[in-house]
Amino acid sequence: MLILSLIALVFSGCFQLFGPGPSTAILTVFNPAKNQQAILFLKGGNTTSGDSMQISIKDGDEILGDTEVGNIFTADNAHVGIALDTNAIKLKWLNNNKLEIDYNKKLRTFIKVDRYNNNLILYKTF
Numbered sequence: 001m002l003i004l005s006l007i008a009l010v011f012s013g014c015f016q017l018f019g020p021g022p023s024t025a026i027l028t029v030f031n032p033a034k035n036q037q038a039i040l041f042l043k044g045g046n047t048t049s050g051d052s053m054q055i056s057i058k059d060g061d062e063i064l065g066d067t068e069v070g071n072i073f074t075a076d077n078a079h080v081g082i083a084l085d086t087n088a089i090k091l092k093w094l095n096n097n098k099l100e101i102d103y104n105k106k107l108r109t110f111i112k113v114d115r116y117n118n119n120l121i122l123y124k125t126f
Contacts (some may be wrong), residue, residue, distance in 0.1 A: 021045050023054075023068040027086050031093040035060045036119070038091045038099050042084055043069065052076040053084050055091070055101065057116050073101055073117050078108035094122070102126060 021044020030037045038057050041064055054070025075089075082104055083089055090102040098120045103109075105125035107109045114121055 006019045009109045021051070022066050023064055025064045026053075026098065027091060027092060029091040031099075037062070038072075038093070039064050040086070040089055040091055041068065043074075050076055050079070051084055052110075053107070055089070057099065057119055071107070072099075072111070072113040072121055073103075074111040075103065075107040075109045078096070078106065080106055080109070080122055082106050096120060100124065123126060 024042045025039055025046070026042055026102055027038075028037050029041040032071075036057060038055055039044050040053065043052045043054050053073075053075050054068075055073035056064070056068060056071045058064075073089075077088070088104045088107060092100045092102070094100055097118050100122045102119055102124045103126075110121060
């Protein structure tokens, strides 16, 4: 019985170590009609992956969930010393359905969606 309890404790600890980290909103930018928002957030890492910056487009009245993952953009700093903050990524709605994402070219991108629902997403690097 003691051995089974120890095994259960070890495995429950491992799942917490390898599970996703929390999502923390850093910047929210509404489109001109205020019916949509682009949310830049930090997705916490764990023992197998580092932190990442992610962006989701959501309805204007939705909130960011703790387990949220980005639906249009995901990048990390590729361990080159770039701070994962609003200096690395800028958001700007050009109109109600066109979002511009300006990001540091040293970021390592994983997801870059060009269209989401009726929105066009444009990317620029600096």
